[in-house]
Amino acid sequence: MIEVHGFSFTYAGTATPALRDVDLKVPKGQLCAIVGPNGAGKSTLCYALAGFVPHFFRGELKGQVRVGDRNVPDTPLPELSGEIGLVFQNPFNQITGARFTVLEEVAFGLENLGVPRAEILDRANEALRLTGLGSLGDRSPYALSGGQQQRLAIASMLAMRPRLLVLDEPTSQLDPAGTEALFTHLRDLTSSGSMTVVLTEHKLEWVATFAHRAVVLAAGQIVADGEPREVLASPAMEALGIRPTYYTQAARAAVASGLAPDGRGRPLPVTLEQAAEFLRWR
Amino acid sequence: MEIKVEAVTFHYPSGVLALNEVNVTVGAGETVAVVGENGAGKTTLARHLNGLLRPQSGEVWIGDWNTRQKSVASLSRRVAYVFQNPDDQLFARTVWDEVAFGPRNLGGTPQQVETDVRAALERCGLLDAVGRHPYDLPAAERKFVAIAAALAMRTPVVILDEPTTGLDAGGVERLGALVEGLKQEGRTALTITHDLDFCAAHFERVVVMSEGRILGDGPARQVLREAALLQQAHVRPPQLIALAMALGFPTSPMTVPEFLADYRRYTSQRSSPQ
Numbered sequence: 012m013i014e015v016h017g018f019s020f021t022y023a024g025t026a027t028p029a030l031r032d033v034d035l036k037v038p039k040g041q042l043c044a045i046v047g048p049n050g051a052g053k054s055t056l057c058y059a060l061a062g063f064v065p066h067f068f069r070g071e072l073k074g075q076v077r078v079g080d081r082n083v084p085d086t087p088l089p090e091l092s093g094e095i096g097l098v099f100q101n102p103f104n105q106i107t108g109a110r111f112t113v114l115e116e117v118a119f120g121l122e123n124l125g126v127p128r129a130e131i132l133d134r135a136n137e138a139l140r141l142t143g144l145g146s147l148g149d150r151s152p153y154a155l156s157g158g159q160q161q162r163l164a165i166a167s168m169l170a171m172r173p174r175l176l177v178l179d180e181p182t183s184q185l186d187p188a189g190t191e192a193l194f195t196h197l198r199d200l201t202s203s204g205s206m207t208v209v210l211t212e213h214k215l216e217w218v219a220t221f222a223h224r225a226v227v228l229a230a231g232q233i234v235a236d237g238e239p240r241e242v243l244a245s246p247a248m249e250a251l252g253i254r255p256t257y258y259t260q261a262a263r264a265a266v267a268s269g270l271a272p273d274g275r276g277r278p279l280p281v282t283l284e285q286a287a288e289f290l291r292w293r
Numbered sequence: 294m295e296i297k298v299e300a301v302t303f304h305y306p307s308g309v310l311a312l313n314e315v316n317v318t319v320g321a322g323e324t325v326a327v328v329g330e331n332g333a334g335k336t337t338l339a340r341h342l343n344g345l346l347r348p349q350s351g352e353v354w355i356g357d358w359n360t361r362q363k364s365v366a367s368l369s370r371r372v373a374y375v376f377q378n379p380d381d382q383l384f385a386r387t388v389w390d391e392v393a394f395g396p397r398n399l400g401g402t403p404q405q406v407e408t409d410v411r412a413a414l415e416r417c418g419l420l421d422a423v424g425r426h427p428y429d430l431p432a433a434e435r436k437f438v439a440i441a442a443a444l445a446m447r448t449p450v451v452i453l454d455e456p457t458t459g460l461d462a463g464g465v466e467r468l469g470a471l472v473e474g475l476k477q478e479g480r481t482a483l484t485i486t487h488d489l490d491f492c493a494a495h496f497e498r499v500v501v502m503s504e505g506r507i508l509g510d511g512p513a514r515q516v517l518r519e520a521a522l523l524q525q526a527h528v529r530p531p532q533l534i535a536l537a538m539a540l541g542f543p544t545s546p547m548t549v550p551e552f553l554a555d556y557r558r559y560t561s562q563r564s565s566p567q
């Protein structure tokens with residue numbers, strides 16, 4: 012689905028590349044999480060996958076970004092918009108300001124794609140329900156709380172049903188229940204093969220619970236890539252500025268003080284379930 | 294400085310009832326985290342404390358000031374507010390001017406302003422960025438500029454609205470150190486957050502909100518273990534407490550060493566793990 016090859020990008024007016032020689036292949040139906048410290052290049056990678064780099068954010072580019080059968084840097088943004096969806100980190104950058112209600116906001120993209128009216132309503136209402144905004148369809152987007160606006164930005168993209176959905180820190184303002192609901196839905200969409208998802212996330216517990224794969228970016232380069240638990244429990248993460256979950260920290264401390272045996276080759280736990288299993292005395 | 298919110302009700306013009314008879318008192322020097330689902334009314338409550346919103350019924354007291362009788366400008370001498378989204382707050386052309394705006398308007402001498410601004414920038418790790426335009430900084434650094442601007446006011450009350458949003462591990466650690474600093478100085482700190490791990494690490498008291506009401510309020514150690522109450526507000530216990538509960542410990546460990554001590558105590562009688 013995605014093939015990024017030898018991709019580097021330097022924003023206009025800056026000297027340091029935001030991404031350096033990135034290679035990344037994501038098969039169809041994968042939920043791929045990108046983790047990394049602030050400034051690692053996560054958002055730039057999101058923009059590059061969705062075409063905002065280089066079509067909106069200009070700069071110097073090398074290498075290839077292919078999504079499906081398109082070379083993204085050569086394809087104008089309007090042609091990408093039906094196939095690739097991007098949820099911005101800050102929902103305020105996404106809400107159009109051109110619509111009066113939450114329902115109209117979610118319908119906006121579909122109207123522009125020329126989707127029949129009845130289908131627009133079905134898809135928009137479904138997206139609102141999935142993001143927990145079902146009862147707020149009549150409200151102004153500006154009468155929503157910060158977290159509700161983030162849900163609206165996500166709903167607008169879910170309704171578009173893109174083949175590739177890219178989400179840049181989609182849960183930063185969501186409450187934990189909303190975060191879990193979103194991840195569950197994204198996992199279902201990807202596992203059924205109807206969507207491929209790439210998202211950035213700081214909360215490693217969610218990545219380890221739901222993502223098929225974790226890719227670690229640091230200083231513009233991919234430094235680790237693999238099964239989430241294996242990648243995220245690795246002691247190498249801390250040096251990269253990525254704090255392990257408290258589950259990993261607790262297990263590591265218990266092993267180090269001889270209270271628990273080491274994993275006998277198994278990685279340390281990253282999630283609650285894994286930690287309880289790892290530390291339970293029988 | 295004490296904060297008193299007495300039977301405050303607030304509807305937005307859209308008709309949304311955001312606060313429904315809310316009562317809460319925060320003692321001088323207390324650190325309080327307000328948690329709860331998206332749309333629970335947390336930010337609306339916080340905006341009543343610096344006068345951005347006025348209660349439609351009930352009263353809000355900041356020390357001996359009733360917010361109804363004070364302008365936002367006057368209240369800014371007592372309450373500094375860091376917005377959820379720094380872009381709602383930042384407007385100056387350089388980081389220095391941004392942070393100096395508040396202290397200058399408080400009428401300090403240039404020397405005092407300089408001292409306060411420098412101290413705030415240093416605490417936020419921004420001394421190297423004084424000449425930069427805030428919008429040329431990455432989002433996480435802009436957040437610290439907003440926090441520095443609040444700290445430079447040297448107010449007795451500081452409000453942090455979702456301060457951990459978008460911060461990586463290093464950023465959350467820097468932020469935690471700032472909260473500890475506020476505690477040491479005896480300032481009252483109130484945060485709104487979904488990050489209950491951050492809350493457990495740095496805040497003494499937790500207020501749980503849902504649908505404009507306060508569902509629970511008490512010492513962090515106690516409230517953060519009440520899974521059913523937290524679930525009602527769409528949040529969940531912090532990781533170490535969740536793990537202690539999953540292992541059947543009756544404790545609320547807030548740090549890894551505390552967890553380890555509990556683990557040692559409650560597993561020592563048994564034979565061997567796994």
